[in-house]
């Protein structure tokens with residue numbers, strides 16, 4: 001058969017990414033050539049090499065999350081929200097007891113919406129979209145309702161980029177014997193996590209965030225005893241964590257077609273994380289990206305949403321300038337043709353846009369990005385950078 005040897009470039013981008021734009025977004029994100037190349041292989045779902053790969057990934061994720069023998073890792077097909085719904089549907093109480101959701105953005109809201117859709121009792125403690133949940137707020141909520149048995153929190157709230165004080169919050173919840181569940185989707189792999197030391201019972205993340213794999217699956221890391229107790233609890237067949245785990249335990253296979261290419265890519269991504277020096281070194285690189293970006297954007301006149309000490313290294317939110325010549329769609333498209341894809345804002349009240357500082361990018365890429373922003377602003381003739389008043 002006659003196949004083309006490669007896919008022709010669809011784009012002319014900047015150095016290092018000449019055939020496609022850099023994704024300055026929080027996932028999907030820019031992956032390495034090694035991760036992309038790993039996908040040039042077909043594996044069958046029963047292939048012993050593939051089964052070993054899945055086992056290796058599950059072990060490595062447990063190690064990275066600081067787990068001991070009492071934890072399990074269950075991979076779920078689909079994007080991050082699939083694992084969130086799988087975890088909530090399998091673990092959140094259905095009656096008498098309640099789940100407390102600590103929300104400060106879109107992702108906390110989403111967990112609460114899932115609980116509502118599944119008819120699971122919940123209380124939402126809402127902090128808007130640019131402030132972290134507080135220790136005293138959590139204490140008051142827990143002490144005023146004895147029926148709360150589970151607490152759901154978000155590590156980095158990708159809506160604003162804020163990093164929540166999950167160690168302190170988990171300590172308060174654990175001190176009152178609650179089950180602590182963490183959405184570490186956009187943080188795991190970049191921010192350190194020690195599930196045993198921090199008393200985190202359940203953690204959810206996905207393939208296409210800070211481990212720098214491609215989209216295709218998500219995973220739940222949790223206490224084995226919770227998983228065992230989840231038998232028969234899920235509202236769903238495909239999202240039944242217990243059954244998914246049983247499938248993986250019995251013969252190492254997925255119950256339904258596995259995302260084989262995403263799995264191979266992820267194994268390569270884990271090896272590259274290790275080669276980079278692990279989570280601490282990755283965090284340091286992302287932090288350099290974030291600092292460089294904030295410095296350059298401030299120098300141009302932009303206002304970051306968060307104070308520097310609240311803004312994590314994952315994604316940065318900037319308030320939209322009030323200059324009527326600043327049109328986000330034009331700005332977005334002009335940056336994209338220069339090789340950089342950015343992200344619209346999702347704040348409920350203030351117009352904003354976001355720039356991811358994760359993935360296969362470094363300070364040099366951030367500097368090239370900043371130069372592209374300067375060019376685009378000159379072309380657009382934007383002069384008034386004070387944020388739009390609300």
Ligand SMILES: *Cc1c(COP(=O)(O)O)cnc(C)c1O
Nearest residue numbers: 079080081107156158183185186
């Ligand atoms: C990306 C993300 C999710 C999952 O989103 P999907 O679009 O389903 O992958 C959940 N929570 C947070 C904090 C995220 O950043």
